[in-house]
Structure formats: C-alpha cells, structure tokens
Amino acid sequence: MSARTSTVVAIDGPAGSGKSSVARAVAQALGFRFLDTGAAYRAITWLILEQGGSTDDEATVVAALDGLDVDVTVDAAGQRVTIAGHDVTDAIRTERVSAAVSGVARVQAVRSAVNERFREIIRVAEPGIVAEGRDITTVVAPDADVRVLLTADEAVRIRRRFGDVGGDQHQVGARLAARDAADSTVSDFLTAADGVTVVDSTHLTFDETVEAIVRLVTEENHD
Ligand SMILES: Nc1ncnc2c1ncn2[C@@H]1O[C@H](COP(=O)(O)OP(=O)(O)O)[C@@H](O)[C@H]1O
Numbered sequence: 001m002s003a004r005t006s007t008v009v010a011i012d013g014p015a016g017s018g019k020s021s022v023a024r025a026v027a028q029a030l031g032f033r034f035l036d037t038g039a040a041y042r043a044i045t046w047l048i049l050e051q052g053g054s055t056d057d058e059a060t061v062v063a064a065l066d067g068l069d070v071d072v073t074v075d076a077a078g079q080r081v082t083i084a085g086h087d088v089t090d091a092i093r094t095e096r097v098s099a100a101v102s103g104v105a106r107v108q109a110v111r112s113a114v115n116e117r118f119r120e121i122i123r124v125a126e127p128g129i130v131a132e133g134r135d136i137t138t139v140v141a142p143d144a145d146v147r148v149l150l151t152a153d154e155a156v157r158i159r160r161r162f163g164d165v166g167g168d169q170h171q172v173g174a175r176l177a178a179r180d181a182a183d184s185t186v187s188d189f190l191t192a193a194d195g196v197t198v199v200d201s202t203h204l205t206f207d208e209t210v211e212a213i214v215r216l217v218t219e220e221n222h223d
C-alpha cells in the first residue's frame with residue numbers, strides 16, 4: 001500500500017489510439033486532473049524549430065535543455081503548455097512539430113528532465129489524475145492504481161488521425177507509422193507490461209472506450 005490518497009490512472013499507446021481524447025474524457029467523468037505528457041516533448045520540439053535548429057542533432061536537443069523553462073499546468077480549465085513564457089498550447093499541434101518530435105523524445109536527458117516534472121504533477125494531483133503518453137505505465141508511474149495500454153489497429157488509428165488533420169490520407173498514414181516506429185525504439189508501448197490492462201478500441205465507440213477505462217478505475221476503487 002502506498003501512502004498516496006489520490007488515484008493515479010496511467011495510459012500509454014501508439015499515435016491515434018485515442019489516448020489524449022479518451023484520457024481527457026475519463027478525467028472529466030471522474031473529476032480528476034489530466035496530463036498529456038506528449039505536450040512537453042512537443043513544446044521542446046517547437047522551441048528548437050523556432051530557433052532554426054534540427055531535432056535530428058542530439059547536441060542541439062541537449063543544448064535546448066540548458067535553462068529550459070517549459071511548464072505544463074493542469075487546472076479545471078484544462079492543460080496549458082508554456083515555454084519561456086510563451087503559451088504554445090496550440091502551436092505544438094502542427095504537423096511540423098509532429099514530424100520532428102521523435103528526435104527530442106529519444107534523448108535520455110530530455111526524458112529525465114520532463115519525467116521529474118510529470119512525477120511532481122502526479123504527486124500533488126487531487127483527488128486523482130489521468131496521465132497519458134508512451135511510458136507512463138512503465139517509467140513515469142509504474143505504481144499507478146490503474147494502468148492501461150490503449151490500442152487500435154493501425155488502419156483505424158490512421159483513419160482517426162486523418163479525420164482530425166485532413167490532407168492526404170496516405171501521407172498521414174506514412175507519418176503516423178514512421179513516428180510510431182521511431183518512438184517504439186525508445187519506449188515499448190506496443191506490448192503491455194505486467195499488470196497493464198489492454199483496452200483495444202478498434203471496435204469500440206469513443207464513449208465505450210471511455211466507459212471501459214472508467215469501469216477499471218471504479219472496480220479498482222472498490223477492491
Ligand atoms: N474509440 C474511438 N472511436 C472512435 N474515435 C475515437 C476513439 N478514440 C479516439 N477517437 C478519436 O480519434 C482521434 C485521435 O485520438 P487522439 O486522442 O488524438 O489519439 P492519441 O492521443 O492517442 O494520438 C480523435 O479525433 C478522437 O476523438
């Protein structure tokens with residue numbers, strides 16, 4: 001038994017599996033906080049691109065950590081991300097950032113720095129928090145009360161992402177697959193670790209997916 005009184009729900013999974021939208025809805029249903037950890041990696045990526053750098057160059061990525069002032073805040077109104085005082089909540093969602101973010105995520109010094117901040121956010125969250133990303137169930141919060149690997153077939157994930165961003169479906173699919181391939185060399189979010197429950201949303205509606213996870217939390221709290 002941990003001394004923690006709040007409930008921590010950890011969700012990992014590949015791109016387009018529904019992590020951020022489902023996690024946000026689960027948090028709303030339970031009255032919990034919500035943490036989208038990918039936003040921090042995206043913010044650092046945004047900063048490097050803004051400065052004209054390339055995330056392919058590890059030295060550039062490490063240099064961006066020097067004096068880094070990235071803040072992920074979560075309150076009732078949702079999550080805001082600022083970097084060096086700029087609100088980048090919307091700017092970090094562009095395809096340009098998505099295409100470059102894996103270069104930042106593979107740098108261990110970045111992961112250690114952001115994980116420290118995530119753990120602090122999770123530690124103080126009341127009455128609970130839903131945190132989602134690629135390594136929440138395994139590295140950031142392996143002791144979470146409920147740990148979920150949210151999956152869906154790749155074709156379905158591509159269709160969902162295409163529905164959000166539009167453009168050329170073939171290109172959207174190629175980019176999503178390339179990002180998952182790069183990210184999976186860093187974190188294993190394609191197979192469930194011990195004690196992690198797989199929720200496959202391929203044939204579930206959005207609401208059914210949210211309900212499946214809320215049920216896991218409710219069951220855990222009644223144990
Ligand atoms: N079970 C589901 N059924 C249908 N659409 C879904 C489902 N889960 C998520 N979506 C939709 O798929 C899209 C991608 O979800 P998102 O939360 O951005 O995924 P991720 O954060 O894993 O990349 C969103 O438009 C979301 O509403």
Ligand SMILES: Nc1ccn([C@@H]2O[C@H](COP(=O)(O)OP(=O)(O)O)[C@@H](O)[C@H]2O)c(=O)n1
Pocket residue numbers: 014015016017020037038039041042101102105132133134135136179183186187
């Ligand atoms: N816990 C996490 C979360 C995100 N990431 C990285 O951050 C990127 C953006 O994450 P995201 O959750 O916003 O991605 P989407 O699947 O929502 O597009 C991922 O492609 C990973 O490179 C990570 O390495 N570890």
